[in-house]
Amino acid sequence: MNHAHAQHHGLGFFFGILLSLLALTGLTYVTARVWSNYVPDVLHVPLALTIALVKAGLVAWFFMHLNAHAPVNRAYFVLALCFVALMMTLIVGDAMTRLPTAEPNFPGYQEVRGAP
Amino acid sequence: MASNEAAAVELTAHADHFVDAAHERRAAQFGMWLFLANEILLFGPLFTAFALYRYLYRDTFAYLSAVHLDWKLGTVNTVVLLVSSFTVVVAGWAARCRRSIWVGHALIATIVLAGGFLVVKYFEYTHKFHEGLLPGKYFTLDLAHDVALHMESLREMGLNPAQMRIGPGASMFFALYFLITGLHGLHVVIGMGVLGWMAVRAYRGEFAVRNDTPVELSGLYWHLVDLIWIFVYPTLYLL
Amino acid sequence: MSPAESAHFPRWHFFNQTTGVMSWLTTLDHKRIALMYFGAVVSALILGGLLALGIRLELFNPEPSLVDAQTYNRLFTLHGMVMVFLFMVPAIPAVFGNFFLPMMLGAKDVAFPRLNLASFYIYVTGALFTLWAIVHGGVDTGWTFYVPYSTTSVVAVAPVMLGIFIVGLSSILTGLNFIVTTHTLRAPGLNWGRLPLFVWNLYGTSIISVLATPVIGIVALLVAAEIIFGFGLFDPARGGDPVLFQHLFWFYSHPVVYVMVLPAMGVVSEVFATFCRRQIFGYKMLAVATLGIALVGFFVWGHHLFVAGQSTFDAGIFGVLSMLVGVFTAIKVFNWVMTLYKGAVDFTVPFALACFFLYFLIFGGMTGIALAVISLDVHWHDTYYVVAHFHFVMVGSVMMAFLAAVHYWFPKMFGRMYSERVALSAVAFIFIGFNLTFVPQFLLGNMGMPRRYHQYLPMFQSLNVASTMGAFILGLGMFLSLFALLWALKWGAVAGDNPFHSRGYEWNTASPPVQHNFHTPQVIVDGPHNYEGPPAAQPTAKVAHGVE
Ligand SMILES: [Cu+2]
Numbered sequence: 001m002n003h004a005h006a007q008h009h010g011l012g013f014f015f016g017i018l019l020s021l022l023a024l025t026g027l028t029y030v031t032a033r034v035w036s037n038y039v040p041d042v043l044h045v046p047l048a049l050t051i052a053l054v055k056a057g058l059v060a061w062f063f064m065h066l067n068a069h070a071p072v073n074r075a076y077f078v079l080a081l082c083f084v085a086l087m088m089t090l091i092v093g094d095a096m097t098r099l100p101t102a103e104p105n106f107p108g109y110q111e112v113r114g115a116p
Numbered sequence: 117m118a119s120n121e122a123a124a125v126e127l128t129a130h131a132d133h134f135v136d137a138a139h140e141r142r143a144a145q146f147g148m149w150l151f152l153a154n155e156i157l158l159f160g161p162l163f164t165a166f167a168l169y170r171y172l173y174r175d176t177f178a179y180l181s182a183v184h185l186d187w188k189l190g191t192v193n194t195v196v197l198l199v200s201s202f203t204v205v206v207a208g209w210a211a212r213c214r215r216s217i218w219v220g221h222a223l224i225a226t227i228v229l230a231g232g233f234l235v236v237k238y239f240e241y242t243h244k245f246h247e248g249l250l251p252g253k254y255f256t257l258d259l260a261h262d263v264a265l266h267m268e269s270l271r272e273m274g275l276n277p278a279q280m281r282i283g284p285g286a287s288m289f290f291a292l293y294f295l296i297t298g299l300h301g302l303h304v305v306i307g308m309g310v311l312g313w314m315a316v317r318a319y320r321g322e323f324a325v326r327n328d329t330p331v332e333l334s335g336l337y338w339h340l341v342d343l344i345w346i347f348v349y350p351t352l353y354l355l
Numbered sequence: 356m357s358p359a360e361s362a363h364f365p366r367w368h369f370f371n372q373t374t375g376v377m378s379w380l381t382t383l384d385h386k387r388i389a390l391m392y393f394g395a396v397v398s399a400l401i402l403g404g405l406l407a408l409g410i411r412l413e414l415f416n417p418e419p420s421l422v423d424a425q426t427y428n429r430l431f432t433l434h435g436m437v438m439v440f441l442f443m444v445p446a447i448p449a450v451f452g453n454f455f456l457p458m459m460l461g462a463k464d465v466a467f468p469r470l471n472l473a474s475f476y477i478y479v480t481g482a483l484f485t486l487w488a489i490v491h492g493g494v495d496t497g498w499t500f501y502v503p504y505s506t507t508s509v510v511a512v513a514p515v516m517l518g519i520f521i522v523g524l525s526s527i528l529t530g531l532n533f534i535v536t537t538h539t540l541r542a543p544g545l546n547w548g549r550l551p552l553f554v555w556n557l558y559g560t561s562i563i564s565v566l567a568t569p570v571i572g573i574v575a576l577l578v579a580a581e582i583i584f585g586f587g588l589f590d591p592a593r594g595g596d597p598v599l600f601q602h603l604f605w606f607y608s609h610p611v612v613y614v615m616v617l618p619a620m621g622v623v624s625e626v627f628a629t630f631c632r633r634q635i636f637g638y639k640m641l642a643v644a645t646l647g648i649a650l651v652g653f654f655v656w657g658h659h660l661f662v663a664g665q666s667t668f669d670a671g672i673f674g675v676l677s678m679l680v681g682v683f684t685a686i687k688v689f690n691w692v693m694t695l696y697k698g699a700v701d702f703t704v705p706f707a708l709a710c711f712f713l714y715f716l717i718f719g720g721m722t723g724i725a726l727a728v729i730s731l732d733v734h735w736h737d738t739y740y741v742v743a744h745f746h747f748v749m750v751g752s753v754m755m756a757f758l759a760a761v762h763y764w765f766p767k768m769f770g771r772m773y774s775e776r777v778a779l780s781a782v783a784f785i786f787i788g789f790n791l792t793f794v795p796q797f798l799l800g801n802m803g804m805p806r807r808y809h810q811y812l813p814m815f816q817s818l819n820v821a822s823t824m825g826a827f828i829l830g831l832g833m834f835l836s837l838f839a840l841l842w843a844l845k846w847g848a849v850a851g852d853n854p855f856h857s858r859g860y861e862w863n864t865a866s867p868p869v870q871h872n873f874h875t876p877q878v879i880v881d882g883p884h885n886y887e888g889p890p891a892a893q894p895t896a897k898v899a900h901g902v903e
Pocket of ligand 1 (some may be wrong): 608609655656658659
């Protein structure tokens, strides 16, 4: 039935997925810290997020057998992620477009700034 | 061959309102995925709060993440969780092959790794307690002094403290750090409990004669714990 | 409609196939769980209703009369929390959804019966804990528990947050169960195009329950953590953003309006189809609009933040998106009205209630559209206009649909018929009382009377008196209705299997149904509510089923 497909993959295959997950972990560390000067500032967050999404995709698709599960399982997984994205976009978007707090002199900022 | 027949009966056993065992299994998988979707929305607001405050206090968050979170421990924990995810896959694989004892072995390995994760977390937490890096009203770190102390290492990291707006939102960073890792840690503990129970059942030989749905479902739960950590790691430790 | 003279009460049914208190407390039968929920939510309704009467009595006079300001604040907090979390959210899904979803799918039970029972006990635990926490702590934050008041108030808000988390868990599990049931347990031949509209609406509701409820759960925990540990997450003094709380709170609490309204729409669709003797006009559009509302409901939460310091950019987006809900709702209203048009209308109690639902939904919905206009909202925000608006939608339409469901399915659930005449007069009282209660509140709000105040200007008194009188007429109608039904439980005429001659799938069995719902396995050959031609499938075997 539906796990017959998953059984096509032996343990070796899953070990390969693990290795790629570890490699991606290395990549996200290296791009964020070691080569950080070569990565433009605006790209730091999108890059780390993309790598995390790829890793999450590998875990969900292969480790969690989403490739072999019913399509509706995939749909709800994606829907949940979409709702988180929606929440984040409109809430952070609110702060970004709210003028007083988008200013660098947000209350409380001045006192600390002179200190160091 | 009576025991074989008994095993066959066990394997095809299903609740009355389902057509067959495969039908029940599909329903159980779907139910678990819905539960995981619900878990994603449980963590969503915490990540949203982090995104919001990281936007408002970018430099403070960058500073605290670079100086006061140990990326080495974070990376070690990432590796530990990824490997534990793999061992759960092994458990699921063994369950499908009806090798109940191997299911048990793989689950024990997972639990040991999870324990390792918690030990690392314990050291991280006690270190934070020590430095006064607690959220909200318990936050006692003298930031100005702290920045002066870390001038050197900041420069090494390519950060220029003179150009950074370090200060506001410092306690917020640790509030979110403790909330996110705390809720995640709670899930780790629950996951260990569930997997431990599965291991007991596996050593009893249950999965040699019964279908492997329980192993698969608890495995799914554990993968989700890993999945969330995959996002926690860069957001807290790297960005 | 009078039940068939020859109808006889079946010998065996789910009430007597097993007996004893324990057979109820440990039951896995969705019908029994539904009835236990019924008892619980009706208790919550009575409690919340009595509190409302207390509030109205206090507002009879402009000056403090019955209770002091603090007690008044506690009264409306308790009223709001009981009505929203303990009554409205579980009311239709947990009672009628639980009872009829499997029957409408031709299934023996929900997908996870144990989970179903667990979610009932979680609900009861959470409900009792919340009630205890509110009363014991004297919580006076209102049901919205906005920060910073809830995090700085001296009263113990944290336990209430935990209680809400627990109640939320129960509705998550119910929603999860329903979604899986709808996907996996449909009878042969029951494809998605043949699903009863009640099932479609439950499905939409369940999506919201599963995907939005965890947000209120975590928000409640954050507020509790804020109180206990002082995280400062919403505290501007520590750099926190109180608007974040409102964002997250309404990310759940707006969609949850549809958790209440969608099942109501489902009930009304069934009732209109049955008593107009035709399938709902534009069935497919109605199903699509259901999912549309469920989805769009997630995109509009910011209309509660127009005056809370949200950016004008976000406010603009939310203002426009909020109108979209109106589009989907309008589609539904048009379809119901088209169903009525030239339908062979059978004027019964449930039908009357469904018409009242329509009236309240249109009235409440239109005032909601008006509130989504930012400039108008600035004027009406936090006035009685808003109170009247959401009571029209939630109490008006949802309560009418709840009562319609009770009166429509009562014969199926209990096998007996209530007195139409008494029920109809009760419903008339409810309708008149409700209008008299809340129409004045629209006017009061527009005149500028703020909500949640213990005292008001003497110039508002006449309208407040009208409102209070209306509330008592409403209460009278509710109790009359309750007594009519309780009387029918024991002494009502035997209803027969299908007193309304409905062709909904759930009527294809005895009243009350047997333990596993149907005498014979169901095979669906036609959509529900097809009133052309002879009835498709009636219970074939009427043999008495013994205990299994
Ligand atoms: Cu709303």
